[in-house]
Amino acid sequence: MPVAAENLPALRRRISAVLIAGQILGGLGVATGIALATVLAQQVSGTESLAGLAPTATVAGTAVLSMPLAALMTARGRRPGLVLAYLIGAAGGGLVVVAASMGNFPLLLAGMAAFGAASSANLQARFAAADLAEPQHRARAISNVVWATTIGAVLGPNIAAPAGRSVSGLGIPAAAGPFLWASGVFLLSALLVAVLLRPDPLLTARALAPAEEQSPRARSLRAGFAAVTASPRARLALVTVAIAHTAMVSVMSMTPVALGHHGAGIDLIGLVISGHIAGMYAFSPVMGRLSDRFGRISVIGLALALLACAALLAGTAGASHAQTAAGLFLLGLGWSAGLVSGSALLTDSVPQPARAPAQGLSDLTMNTAAGVGGAAAGLVVAVAGYGWLNLAAACLLLPLGALALFTRRTPKQAV
Secondary structure (H helix, E strand, C coil): CCHHHHHHHHHHHHHHHHHHHHHHHHHHHHHHHHHHHHHHHHHHHHHHHHHHHHHHHHHHHHHHHHHHHHHHHHHCCHHHHHEEEEEEECCCCCHHHHHHHHHCCCHHHHHHHHHHHHHHHHHHHHHHHCCCCCHHHHHHHHHHHHHHHHHHHHHHHHHHHHHHCCCCCCCCCCCHHHHHHHHHHHHHHHHHHHCCCCCHHHHHHHHCHHHCCCCCCCHHHHHHHHHHCCHHHHHHHHHHHHHHHHHHHHHHHHHHHHHHHHHCCCCHHHHHHHHHHHHHHCCCHHHHHHHHHHHHHHHHHHHHHHHHHHHHHHHHCCHHHHHHHHHHHHHHHHHHHHHHHHHHHHHHCCCCCHHHHHHHHHHHHHHCCCCCCCHHHHHHHCCCCCHHHHHHHHHHHHHHHHHHHHHHHCCCCCC
């Protein structure tokens, strides 16, 4: 049912609070499990060469599930899609524990892929925050939900060790313990969203839309794809989040290896990655306010500048751990600017009925591109080195910059 105009501000605040709480729990579960994913994969497979397949399977699962979840949200609303995603993630965590106990590596990868559904829920939550947001505050609403991930992302790796010790008497490998805990956290996230995310933000926004936008055909996946291809700004948004995510994942995933080659210990590597995560999430509200104030494309330009500086610093750091840390921090900031501004621009640029499928297409694209980039990053470092990987990431920014300049000169389309 439509919501009275005077009740919208309170409804926006309540929905935002529920999404932020769910994001904290979801981020905590993902970070707790992923912290020891490669260690667990190495133990189960018996070789280091296959350890990287665990996070790759998670990214692949996130990408593959993006469109089915978007289709469900398009048909039934945000709440059923988010709940199902968290439940699949919880089942995936349980499957990882079973696979680890059996020593079954293919089953482990299947569990990791299902575990990626929780990441898909965390990504889709930012769009749920934008459903009822005022257009001039849309980026801010998205950034607040992205910011909430900071808490879980910081706490998760720190509770991985206690989670591992907690299962020592159950015959479960210690490295699988965090996945058991993560499953429990995802179940809490699903319960929170199922009970409190009412009324559904997407269905409420749809009820408030003009009558001509109520056609089910306008809400189909095909309509979402057509809306993106028809809008230069939507295409720019899609490319922005894909390239920013790919550059970030590629460089970040190989930085611990590069640091290790230059004598960095585990504690220092952890500190550098923590600074990177802080750059990714902690400053997202700043990026949201800048995007609302100065425009989405201006902040996309900022993202390009930050990512280019990050590649320059990290790629030329050599044995300077401080310079690598600075580069990784800027890499996180650039990703945050690109994700927030790109997500807001995509939502602005397509009609309301087509937003959910278009947003699912965005997550599919960014995770698929990042999965390919992460897999290629190891090969680039092995053949040419870490500096060349950063150069390759910087080269990805060139077509994005050209597209942003071209799109800025294109008149806005009414949606």
